[in-house]
Amino acid sequence: MSALHEFLVNIEIHWPRDLGDETIRRLSVDERAMAAELGAAGRLVRMWRVPGRRENWGLWRARDATELHETLSTLPVWPYMRVTVHPLAEHPVDPERQSERAGNRESRA
Structure with missing residues (x-):
């Protein structure tokens, strides 16, 4: 599998006024369950x-x-989401990348 890229995603929910409370409740429960699955799969970090x-x-x-x-x-x-996606690129001074590099140097020593 090819490398995964990171994306910063903004999601706004806009429920229609005529959508019933029970429908909203069911969709919300289903949404949380799917988010948990995506988290377990490493897609939602x-x-x-x-x-x-x-x-x-x-x-x-x-x-x-x-x-x-x-x-x-x-x-x-x-169907009720307004989504904005920001693709992310690695930054040379990212603290996580710095600690990874330090770990790699230590393991080679």
């Missing part, structure tokens, strides 16, 4: 809620933008 809004930010991994779109569009709440 982190997620943060925006306080006071039906909105979240998540760190997602996929082979490419097409695979990310395919994953997001299978989410139960997809």
Whole structure:
């Protein structure tokens, strides 16, 4: 399998006014279950809620933008989502990368 790329994804949920409470509850339960599956598979890495809004930010991994779109569009709440995707590139001073490099140097010593 090819390397996975990281994407910072903003999702806003916009429920239609005429969508019943039971439908919203069922979709929300299904959404949480699918998010847990995607997390276990390493596709959904982190997620943060925006306080006071039906909105979240998540760190997602996929082979490419097409695979990310395919994953997001299978989410139960997809029809009610407004999505903004920010592809991420590695940064040379990323603390995580620095610790990985230090670990690699130590293992070679």
